[in-house]
Each structure stands twice: as structure tokens, then as C-alpha cells.
Amino acid sequence: AEFVQVFSPTHLKMRVWERGAGETLACGTGACAVVVAAVLEGRAARRCTVDLPGGPLDIEWSEKDNHIYMTGPAEVVFYGSAPL
Secondary structure (H helix, E strand, O other): OEEEEEEEOOOEEEEEEEOOOEEEEOOHHHHHHHHHHHHOOOOOOOEEEEEEOEEEEEEEEEOOOOOOOEEOOOOOOOOOOOOO
């Protein structure tokens, strides 16, 4: 589930709660979906910054090709191993 606050047509804040994991630092798919929903509701522009606890994402829903583009930082937040 995504929880969103609209600060302006180009600035959204989002928090994510994932079943089985709780609150997460980010969700790129969710951020893209939030921008599309906000545009369709007339609350946001097609190019927005979405602030998440893990850092900001720049999302653009292109009118030219109808694709969604996401730009933002990528950082390792966990290393692990699993016996097979």
C-alpha cells in the first residue's frame, strides 16, 4: 500500500507498506503508479519528484511515447546469503 501527500503538482511524498515486510525504504513501481494516478486525478504534472524514506525519485510519464521513466539513486542497503 502506498500513502501519498501532494505538496505541489511536481512534488509528492510517499510511504510504502508491503505485506509481510512492513514499511520499506522505497518502491519504484509504486512511485511510478502514484504519479500516473495523481496525473489522472489532476493532482500532479507528468514529471514529479517523489520523496521516499530511501531517497527521492524523479518520475516522468512521457506524453511522447507513453512510457514511464524513473531516475534516482541506487544503494546497497543489505547483504545476505541463503544456504541452498
